[in-house]
Amino acid sequence: MNKATRQEMFERLRTANPHPTTELNYSSPFELLIAVLLSAQATDVGVNKATAKLFAVANTPQTMLDLGLEGVMQYTRSIGLYRTKSKHIIETCQALITKHHGEVPQNREDLEALAGVGRKTANVVLNTAFRQPVMAVDTHIFRVSNRTGLAKGKNVREVEDKLMQNIPKEFLMDAHHWLILHGRYTCKAQKPQCETCIINDLCDYPIQK
Known part of the structure; x- marks a missing residue:
């Protein structure tokens, strides 16, 4: 995935969800x-x-x-x-x-x-909590990163390092939430919803071709 494609990918995710956040409830x-x-x-x-x-x-x-x-x-x-x-x-x-x-x-x-x-x-x-531009990689983000071609890696740390390198700086603060929500509700493990995916034309995954 080249730089222009990554830029377009996150612009679409931001347009669809301008203020993403965790689904865990907390007040501190x-x-x-x-x-x-x-x-x-x-x-x-x-x-x-x-x-x-x-x-x-x-x-x-x-x-x-x-x-x-x-x-x-x-x-x-x-x-x-x-x-x-x-x-x-x-x-x-x-x-x-x-x-x-x-x-x-x-x-x-x-x-x-x-x-x-x-x-x-x-x-x-x-x-x-502290709005630092870091990337937490869970199973959803690991899957989305490898499937789309955004950041391919054999382990979590490899994917994290590539995401930090590949994600355009303007999106880095919220990228964790965009990717985890995309993996949870669209790019699912068993049945990815490619037909409704807003980035399917940017993705390496073959099922939606």
Whole structure:
């Protein structure tokens, strides 16, 4: 995919959705961090159902710690791997209080030092909560990037690096959300909706030819 095609691709995505954002519900960087921690191998809808009740009683590191592990699990048990994720939440809250004055750090190194936080989670928080031009690559974005020819790679980091290089700078801030939504609702894993895709004429995927 050449530079002109990439420009056209993102212009169309921006026109269709000028202000994209995450489908996770949150009202603070801390709530977003917890929601993203819970979202691995889970749907945003499922996470939102759980966090709606959880955040109503605990939406700061201290109030989350006050709930305790068993208390957190009462709200997260509907989510896959909830025991491990709840343990990570407690450990992360402890670290936020002891090392970061109860605030979510705004740099990747400190975020990745938190329990359960990998590069993808850190990038989501940096981009969505703190508006930093970074790229979190999940399964949807990995699929869309390879299928379209936007950024082909054999692993997540390779795709992330190519996306950072290939995406025109004016679109980089919102590219994560455009690509994840496109993968979730149009460029689906099993049945891509090529006939209704707004970028199908720019895409390398053969099914729509």
